[in-house]
Amino acid sequence: MGKITLRNVAKRFGEVAVIPDINLDIEDGEFVVFVGPSGCGKSTLLRLIAGLEDVSDGTIEIDGVNATDLPPAKRGLAMVFQSYALYPHMTVRKNIAFPLKMAGLDPAEIERKVDGAAKVLNLSNYLERRPGQLSGGQRQRVAIGRAIVREPKAFLFDEPLSNLDAALRVNMRIEISELHQTLKTTMIYVTHDQVEAMTMADKIVVLNAGRIEQVGSPLELYRRPANLFVAGFIGSPKMNFIEGSEAKLHNAATIGIRPEHIDLSTSAGTWKGTVGMSEHLGSDTFMRVTVEGLGMLTVRASGEVSVQQGDTVWLTPQDGKLHHFDANGKSLA
């Protein structure tokens, strides 16, 4: 079980309210991702749930029990830190066994559980090594191993992949997702990388300046962003925003169109523009097109399209893919 409920949770450091007031329900077995720009309070929120920081206001319930004043160890949660926080003087086996040893389990039981976890995480050959002798991905797995042996109610991940190289990050992303499939335990995952959020989450919580901007499934957030911030944060490359007279035509203060929802033509279309810098990814080409009166728009074209810098092109937004926002940045339904 691992249902976590936050009610009016606030965190202040002196005068500064890092988190003014947050209400959030995390259901049992969900994979929830907290995402937001750096300094948005997502790590602080995770640490509040973990019990590593005291809340200034509000309550945190875990499985219906008020855990607000419980010490971290009593909450039944396990955490994987950004730096992995492995114990450098202990072997991998001792690292993974440490929480069990602290819980006072008998050695045979500890042995069995550590071996089990090592098998799941492909660490069986490394059990007698020290963390210093492992690669980044292996260290990451040891940190996860140390978390899973405790059979916690929920896992907390604090930007766990940010120290890995790009290829390894993709692999670990899949491994963590698979782990969630197998264990079916609640996971809360903090990241600033919206790709990680989109690919892994059941539910994404977008945070900005300590406030929740929107909660929803990845596709919900992609299709129906509640406001300008979410619209700009979710999706890569960023959504194009257009203000002024063109937006007024659509009865909105701002309209938004994603780069992948713009059709490109060399002969005819709605907006006429000039091609600027292009990024060729092979499968796709991201083009920056300057449109008179609208400014710079990013367009995703197929990798096959051959358009040179300086060429004139026509852009057409796809039907029903325009997003409309009012003057306060709120989405107009």
Added chain:
Amino acid sequence: MSTQSTRLAARLMVAPSVILLFIWMIVPLAMTLYFSFRLYRLLSPERTGWVGFNNYIWFLNSPDFWLAIWNTLALVGGVLVITVVLGTLVALLIDQPVKGQGVLRILVIAPFFVMPPVAASIWENLFMHPQNGLFAAISRGFGAQPILFLEQHPMPSVIAIVAWEWLPFATLILLTALQSLSSEQIEAAEMDGASAFSRFRYIILPHLTRAITAVILIQTIFLLGIFGEIYTTTQGGPGSASTTLPYMIFKQAIVAKDIGRAAAGGIIAVILANIVAVFLMRGLGKNLDA
């Protein structure tokens, strides 16, 4: 520095300082060795000549010798235990965030800047003195007889004074080591259910081993030669109760003016220091490997 020519160049360039240091070391050692086999008394300079091992035999048969060896080791060992244990505790304490942390830390470090004879005089006259001392006043406050520290417990008193001087050094080294421990490791241990004591035992203490080793090795070097504190307070007494090997050598050289015997004592001290060094490196050296 991998090719042969760069290695050769490197050796040539460090050679002058190595040679200088070698001469610096070998000349006094050779002279001491030479004197230790000679009859050389300042009070009767006309009597000279080789005496074989007589100076050594005199030293080894001297009734004070084994007591001095014991006192030297007790001083080194006692001060090491006190400074490492207390140093760890004080470092843990002043690592906590408190108001006026900067001033507090300076106060903790302060004893290290007091010169040894001054420190010893302060302790002798202001703390341990049977009439004027603070401790005597406290004893009388409880209606007890003042303890005669330097007369009845000379060695423990000297150990206490030296430990007071060296505690800041140990604290300082251990504090910096403590501050290099990542807070995430402590938090991870906290999440793993480790109590405050378990966190100390399994996370903090292993992290400090290397620093503790460094403290022990450095302090041993200095503690083997402790002299000023004894000279200022007990003068090796009462009787020979607080005579250490360096103090015994001093008595031969300066009081008895027998350079030959003092030199023999010096060589014995060198041998003792090397024995201690071998034991320490055997026992602790592996802690220094990364």
